[in-house]
Amino acid sequence: MSEAVHSDYQGAKIGMWLFLFTELMLFGGLFLLYSAYRMLHPEEFHHASQELNAVIGVANTLVLLTSSLFIAMALTAVQQGRHEAGGRWAALCAGLGGLFLVNKGFEWAAKFHHGIYPGSSLVKAMPPGEGLFFGLYFTMTGLHALHVLIGVILLAVVALLVKRGRVRQGDCVLLENSGLYWHLVDVIWIFLLPLFYLAA
Amino acid sequence: MNDMEHGQGHIVEAAILLKVWGALLALTGLLVGASLVSPTLAVAAMLTLTPIKAWLVLYYFMHIKYEGPLLRGMVLIALSVLVIFIGMMFLDLAFR
Numbered sequence: 552m553s554e555a556v557h558s559d560y561q562g563a564k565i566g567m568w569l570f571l572f573t574e575l576m577l578f579g580g581l582f583l584l585y586s587a588y589r590m591l592h593p594e595e596f597h598h599a600s601q602e603l604n605a606v607i608g609v610a611n612t613l614v615l616l617t618s619s620l621f622i623a624m625a626l627t628a629v630q631q632g633r634h635e636a637g638g639r640w641a642a643l644c645a646g647l648g649g650l651f652l653v654n655k656g657f658e659w660a661a662k663f664h665h666g667i668y669p670g671s672s673l674v675k676a677m678p679p680g681e682g683l684f685f686g687l688y689f690t691m692t693g694l695h696a697l698h699v700l701i702g703v704i705l706l707a708v709v710a711l712l713v714k715r716g717r718v719r720q721g722d723c724v725l726l727e728n729s730g731l732y733w734h735l736v737d738v739i740w741i742f743l744l745p746l747f748y749l750a751a
Numbered sequence: 752m753n754d755m756e757h758g759q760g761h762i763v764e765a766a767i768l769l770k771v772w773g774a775l776l777a778l779t780g781l782l783v784g785a786s787l788v789s790p791t792l793a794v795a796a797m798l799t800l801t802p803i804k805a806w807l808v809l810y811y812f813m814h815i816k817y818e819g820p821l822l823r824g825m826v827l828i829a830l831s832v833l834v835i836f837i838g839m840m841f842l843d844l845a846f847r
Contacts, residue, residue, distance in 0.1 A: 560758040568822060572829040579833045583840055590844050597790070605783075612779055620772040623763065623812045630762045721758050734812045738805045744779075745797035749786035 560724050567728040571735050574698075578739050581691050585746060588683045595680025600750040602667065603688070607658045608748030611651050612740065618647035619737040622706065622730045625713070632720040634713060641710035641726065644733065648703035655696050688747055695743060698736045705729050761817035771811040778804050 589596045625640035666673035669689050674682050709729045712718040718726050778800050785796035810816045815826060 560760075564760070565822065565825070568825060572825075575829060575833060579836065583837060586837065587840055587844060590841075605786075609779070609783055613776070616772065616775045616779065619808060619812055620768055623768045624765060627763055627765055627768065630759050723759055727760060731813055734808050737812075738808050741804045741808070742801055745782060745786070745793070745801055749783065749793060749797070751786075 563724045563728060564731075567731050571731060574735060578691075578694070581687070581694070582742065582746075585687050585691070588680070588687065589750075592678075592680025592683065595678050596684050597751060599677070599681040599684035600747060602662075602665075603748050603751070604658060604661070605748045605751070607654055608744055611654050612744050614647050614651045614654070615737045615740050618644045618651070619734055621647065622733050625710075626723065626726055626730050629713060629718065629720060629723045629726055634716065634719060637726070638710050638713035641706055641713055645703050645706040645710060648699050648706065648733075651699055652696060652703070655692070655699075691743060692747070695736065695739055698739070702729075702733050702736055706733065760814055763811065763814065763817070767811060771807050775804055775807055778807075 621640045621644035625637045625644065628634070628640060629637035662668065667685060668674070669686060674685050677685075706729055709718060709726050713723075713726065782796050782800045782804075785800075786793040809826070815823060
């Protein structure tokens with residue numbers, strides 16, 4: 552019986568990593584596009600990135616890095632049998648993910664207000680390189696925000712399962728795999744910050 | 752290895768997690784500082800500090816430091832494929 556538990560745990564984790572590799576290639580392809588177009592239009596990318604709010608980008612970085620710490624703390628706590636603390640860390644992590652989305656909402660709303668959105672007349676009138684920059688900006692941060700939204704829902708469910716004792720010491724691969732997903736979302740943002748917000 | 756028999760992985764001490772978080776914040780500070788100095792320094796910081804930050808998350812938060820050779824090998828292969836893709840694209844663009 553203990554053998555079966557053993558292989559389930561390893562299998563579940565390897566399955567999660569295989570999924571994360573497909574995510575890596577999905578975002579990797581977009582990073583590839585970004586790099587190619589930045590090489591072809593360096594001045595336009597530099598100029599367009601000055602439009603972005605670096606303060607909100609850095610603030611959201613601090614939020615995500617801290618949320619990653621929280622979910623790692625949640626796993627450590629549950630593994631050590633401190634379930635109440637574990638559930639609390641996971642819920643706090645989901646809360647920080649929500650805060651990230653609120654900030655992102657304000658950021659995008661300000662861009663829309665200034666007439667910068669995919670296909671807007673202002674973006675169409677820009678030099679091609681700047682239009683590409685904003686196209687990539689909305690695609691990449693938008694796809695990332697979708698991942699954050701899924702992560703927030705996932706972590707809220709996991710926090711509830713920890714609270715109810717369904718995810719517990721010795722049987723917490725769901726929390727571990729959710730944490731792996733959340734950390735990957737954090738790693739992608741680590742790359743998005745300098746590429747878009749600090750490029751000016 | 753003993754941890755794995757119980758259906759859960761290696762336990763990373765909270766103190767280590769806190770140190771890694773501190774290092775991530777410090778590196779972010781350096782990255783932002785460099786971007787304010789000059790565009791050249793900003794690109795240099797992006798190409799060095801960003802992979803270090805990603806490595807810290809992968810190694811400690813995602814427990815790669817404590818995994819066996821199978822998972823470590825899988826991650827290494829996936830990342831190598833991505834690096835080869837990016838390298839091939841730059842070779843193509845640079846020698847047109």
